[in-house]
Amino acid sequence: MAERQAIIGSRVGLHARPAAIFAEAAAEAPVEVTIALEGEPAEDALDASSILSLMGLGAEYGTTVILRAEGEGAEEALDKLVKVLETDHDSE
Amino acid sequence: MSTQQVSYHGVGVSAGRVIGPVLRMPDPITAPADGAPLPEGSTADAEIERLAAATQSVAAALKARAATATGDAQAVLKATALMASDRTLLKSASKLVSGGTCAESAIWEAADAVATQLAALGGYMAERAGDVLDVRARIVAELRGVPAPGIPDSDVPFVLAAVDLAPADTATLDPAKVLALVTSDGGPQSHTAIIARSLGLPAIVAAAGTTALDDGMLVFADGISGTVTTNPGAEQEHLAATYANREPLPDFDGNGMLADGHLVPLLANVGSGTDAQAAAAAGAQGVGLLRTEFCFLGRDAEPTHQEQVAAYGAVFEAFAGKKVVVRTLDAGADKPLPFLTDTTEPNPALGVRGYRTDAASPGVLSRQLAAIAQAAGEHQAEVWTMAPMISTPAEAGAFAAMVAEAGLPTGGAMIEVPSAAVLAGGILSRCDFVSLGTNDLTQYTMAADRQLGAMAELNDPWQPAVLHLIKATSEGARSAGGKPVGVCGEAAADPALAVVLVGLGVNTLSMNKRALSPVAAVLRTVDLPAARRLAALALDADSASEARRLVRAELPELDRFGL
Missing domain, CATH: 1.10.274.10 (PtsI, HPr-binding domain)
Structure with a gap:
């Protein structure tokens, strides 16, 4: 099981636009990726490609989240996704 | 397919003539039954x-x-x-x-x-x-298997047909895709009308029978005459082409006048400091109607003195050295306020509203006047103050005394109730000026609710009876020594009607800022004798639509600008 921490970099939090960008990126990953707030049990983690789950997470700017994935390419996929989360998409 | 033309008549609330295919606003999606079972035979x-x-x-x-x-x-x-x-x-x-x-x-x-x-x-x-x-x-x-809700999506621009539009619908309306709006319900003050004017889209409301218009039908939508015609022919094509080739309106130069130099100051109706700045930028020569409700609406309690001083001051600041007519709080009827009006009245339009709230809940008005006076003292605008819903000369006199007591120099009355128009001379012998609120004056003269689509034809400021009351008001003003008469209703924003109003003896016109340039352009094409002649035509007409038709026929410049 690969696991990464990421800190939300979008000033507005994981809201509609940043969530859409991240959900699309997660859907393109070759493995299934889950997302959870730091400190929450792994079995409560949500589907990272679901925009509604991401928005329901209520992750604000600076919130730490945990990404998890299993299987071939998991490490590379998570590295990529951490970058997406830590970018401030609202400044683009 | 039949080539027979069918015309639907409604009220044109935003000018423009276009031909295009109809798309209907789909019905809203109704909720399915809670936990309804699988369809029969399905897995x-x-x-x-x-x-x-x-x-x-x-x-x-x-x-x-x-x-x-x-x-x-x-x-x-x-x-x-x-x-x-x-x-x-x-x-x-x-x-x-x-x-x-x-x-x-x-x-x-x-x-x-x-x-x-x-x-x-x-x-x-x-x-x-x-x-x-x-x-x-x-x-x-x-x-x-039904159309998706909301404004239909189309690659081809279309005429949007609906029963009426809600604010949420109009928020997603793309003016590049929608050619015109046609509704079977709604009235001149409906949300559809307001959004159409702000987007500059031709619109016809209260056009009964237009529910028969179907997707793909080609129609001619005429926001000037208020008609929708199916199977447009050569005549409609010509009208649409003339409109498409209209001359762009010149920007308002801040100097309203007739062709002969007769001055008609054009002022703006505003509801906030931001509004006032935009109106000043559009060339408005002052404010003919400052609606002070913006400071009060949506609140449980009266705003404080300081809050009011700041709100009014923001408007005065935008018009230093110019006239700003402040209308004191107009609560009641369609603008209820919990601390001032009684919402259980059986007929609120005829109940305690406007100036009448002062007798029922004294104090709010005198505190508002004190705030207006302080704001006026802190700024350079020439502040005039008037009360809405004045019905008798005695009320006008009492209000003028309150204005004077607050230390404000100029006090006046709105003419919205027919009794006030009839006794305008008496009212003006007790105060300094009057301003005609044509929306309410029309509603009360014609006994036709402004909110009702079915009353749209009666609820039209072109009604000759309304014009006669405007004439009576300006005659009353003359008998009282030539005191000023303004108009601050939607009537002033209709360029053809603006000419009639000037012909009836109105001195200043106040309107939403978008109307300044069309009204100014049309006033510039007639002299005072012509305006008086057109006013006489309208006074003698036997209906609002005939008055409009007779006057418009004499103003060829309307076509030039596509108004």
């Missing part, structure tokens, strides 16, 4: 497949729209497309289907849970709950 698996296919096709349609959109609209469409194909949403709905619920009820319930969760997060997320409900309605429409 859970087949139903899940049907649901998945529906979500995919809704997502694909939204994605396709996103591809042609730009900026914020594109981002929103992209996000909603992702919501439609969201795996978590589909999973929770599928679970319900496996339990024996049909696809419509399952997606309805599953999306409801998501929306509730987002709403609980508050703020920005709570606003997105609406997006989830919109996506849900689209999926259910797809499952039912």
Whole structure:
């Protein structure tokens, strides 16, 4: 099981636009990726490609989240996704 | 297909003449029954497949729209497309289907849970709950095989036909795609009318029978005469082409006058400091109506003295050295205020509203006058103060005394009640000026509710009886030594009617800032004797539509500018 921490970099939090960008990126990953707030049990983690789950997470700017994935390419996929989360998409 | 023409008559609330295909505003999606069972003969698996296919096709349609959109609209469409194909949403709905619920009820319930969760997060997320409900309605429409709710999407510009439009519908209205608005309901003050004027789209409201217009039918929509005609022929094509080739209106140069140099100052109706700045930038020669309700509406308690001073001051600041006519609080009827008006009145339009609230709840008005006086003292605007809903000379006198007591130099009365127009001379011998509120004056003269679509024909400021009362008002002003008469209703924003008003003896016209340039351009084409002649034509007409037709026929410049 690969696991990464990421800190939300979008000033507005994981809201509609940043969530859409991240959900699309997660859907393109070759493995299934889950997302959870730091400190929450792994079995409560949500589907990272679901925009509604991401928005329901209520992750604000600076919130730490945990990404998890299993299987071939998991490490590379998570590295990529951490970058997406830590970018401030609202400044683009 | 029949080539016979059918014409529907309504009220033209925004000028313009276009020909285009109709698209109807779909009916809103109704909620499916709670936990309705699987359709007869279907299996859970087949139903899940049907649901998945529906979500995919809704997502694909939204994605396709996103591809042609730009900026914020594109981002929103992209996000909603992702919501439609969201795996978590589909999973929770599928679970319900496996339990024996049909696809419509399952997606309805599953999306409801998501929306509730987002709403609980508050703020920005709570606003997105609406997006989830919109996506849900689209999926259910797809499952039912009916058009998606909301403004229809089309590659070809179209004439939007609806019963009436809600604020939420008009927010997504793309003026590049919609050629004109036609509604079977609504009136000149409806939301449809307001949005059409602000977008500059031709619009016809209260056109009974237009519910018969169907998708794809070609129609001629005439926002000037208020008609919609099917199967347009050569005559309508000519009218639409003339409109399309209209001359652009010159910007208002800040100097309203007739062709012979007779001055008609053009002022703006404003409702806030921001509004006032925009009106000043558009060339308004002052403010003819400052609606002070903006400071009061939506509140449980009266605003403080300081809050009021700041709010009025923001408007005075934008018009230093110019006239600003402040209307004291006009609460009641369609603008109830919990601390001032009684909402249980059986007929609020004829109840305690406007100036009348001072007798029922004394204090609010004198405190407002004190705030206006202080703000006036802190700024350079020439502040005039008037009360709404004055019905007798005695009321005008009492109000003028309150104004003087507050230390304000100029006090006046609105003429909205027919009794005030009839006794304008007496009113003006007790105060300094009057301003005609033609919207209410029309409603009270014609006994026709302004909010009722079915009363639209009577509720028209072109009604000769209303024009006679305006004439009586200016004659009263003359008998009282030539005191000023203004108009601050929608009537002043109609360029043809503006000419008539000047001909009836009105001195100043106040309107929304977008009307300044068309009204100024048309006034510049007539001299005072011509305006008086046109006013006489309108006074003698036997209906509002005849008055309008007779006057418009004498103003060829209207066509030149497409008004």
